[in-house]
Amino acid sequence: MTTLTQHARRAVRERMSSALLAPLPSAIDRRLLDRVRQAPGTPLAAPPPDSGLSPVPGDQGLPGLGRTLEYIRFGSAFTRARFERYGPVSWSGFLGEQVVQVAGPEATHTVLTNADKAFSQEGWRFLIDNFFHRGLMLLDFDEHRFHRRVMQEAFTAERLRGYTDETVACVRETVPTWRQDAPIRLYPALKSLTLDVATRVFMNERPGHEAEEVNKAFVDCVRAASSIVKWDVPGTRWHAGLRGRRVLEQYFRANVAAKRASGGADLFSALCQARTPDGETFSDDDVVNHMIFLMMAAHDTSTITSSAVAYLLGANPQWQERARAESLALGDTPPDRAALESLDTLNRVIKESLRLVAPVPVVMRRTVADTAVCGRYIPAGQLIMVAGAVNHFDPSCWSEPDTFDPDRFAEPRREDKTHRDAWLPFGGGVHKCIGMIFGSLEVTAIMHEMLRAHRWSVDPTYRPRWDNTSLPVPADGLPLRLRPLH
C-alpha cells in the first residue's frame, strides 16, 4: 500500500516537473526567453536623495510566483537573459518575494567579498534552514569564521588522503558493475554511488539497515528543501523532510560519543576530533548539524558534476578517447590524489563542465544594511541571488562561451584567469566551498573508473534538459548506453 502511494506521489511530482520542462520547439523557447529580454522595467526602491545611486530595474513576472517557473525551466539561460535585459543588477518576483539578481564579474565580486558586511547568509536560511539548520553555509560573520576554522581541520592534506583512498575503493567496486547490455539512466546510478561514497567516507558505515534508514532520511531532507508546498501535513515532501531531519539528528547524536573515542579516519570522526592550534573544538550539537549539511553539500553537487561530465564526454567522443588514453596509462593501481590530479585532459573536461553546467548556478544572500552594487541602491532586508553561472558565459572572459572547449583552461590560454570571478563554480569569498578539492577528486575518481570500464556515446540530436527546481538535475535521468571497451 505504502509503495503504491509512493509510486503515485512520485508520478504526480514527475508529471508536474515534466509539464514545466516539456520539450518545446526551440523557436518557442527562444520566444519565451525573448519575453524575459523585452519585459518593461520598473524601479525596485528609490535611492536616498543625493546618494548618486540609481534604483534597481526589473519586473515582477506573474503575481505571487514571479519568474520562478521561467527559472525552473531555463536555469542559467534565464539568468543570462535577465543580465542581457537589465545588466548586472536587476529584480524580479521569486517564490512570493522580490529577489535581486547580481551577475557579471564586477557585481558578483562586490557581493561575495562583502567588504561592507551588508550581505548575510539569511538568503540560504530562508530556503533551507528547516532541514540544514546551522550548517556551515548558513552561519554568518564571526560565528562563521570560528566554525570554518575548526572545520578546516577535517580537510587537511592528511585527511583528504584518507577520504580519497576510501572513495576510490568504493567507486572501483561499483562502476565496473554497471550493465552494458541495456541502456541505463546514469543520473540515478551516480546518485546512488555518491550516496554510498558519502556513507562510507563520511561515516564509515557499510550498506545495511541503518545505512539505508540514514540515506532515506537524508534524501527526504534534500527533497523537502526544494518543496514549493511548505506545510507540515502528512503526505507532503515537507512533512517527510522534517521527519528525515529528526532521524538524522538521532543517528548522529547516538554515535557522536563513540566517534569521539574512535580516532577514526572518516569525516564524522574528523569533525569530532577537530581542534585548532588555539584549542577550539566543536560541541556535539555542532558536529550533528555540520554532518547533516556536509552530506547534502557533498552529495548532490558531485552527482550533478559527474552526470554533466559523462554527457559531455558522450557528446564529444574525441575528448572521451583522449581522456581514456591518460586513464589507461595510469595502470591498475588504485590512484591516489597525485595520480588523479595528473589526468590533465579529464581535469580540463571537468572544469569546462563546471563552467557550462554549474551545479550551484546561484548562491543566496540577504542584505542586513542598505548597500549598493555597481551604483544600484539595494535596501536592507533584500533577498539577493548571486548568479555566478552568468559569468561563465561572459564574452569578455571566454572565447565562444557556448562552445565545449576544455583547452581554454590550458596554458597559455587560461581563460579562467581573465577575471578573478570569471569561473565561480565553487563560489568565492569567505563562504567559498570548503569541499572543493575533495569534490573535484571524487568526480575525477568516478570518471576515471568510467573511462577504464566503459565506452559510451549519446545521440548527436540529444540535449539534456536540466530541471532547476533546486540544483540542476537531468529531467530524464540521462539515458546512456554503456559498451565494453573492446
Ligand code: HEM
Ligand atoms: C563539484 C562539487 C561541489 C560544488 C560545485 C560546490 C559548490 C559550492 C558553492 C558554490 C558554495 C558556496 C555557497 C555560498 O557562497 O553561499 C559551496 C559551499 C560549501 N560547500 Fe561545496 N560544492 C561542491 C562539493 C562539496 C563537497 C564535496 C563538500 C564537503 C565534503 C562541500 C561542502 C561545502 C560547505 C561546507 C560549504 C559552505 C562553506 C562556507 O559557508 O564556509 N562542497 N559549495
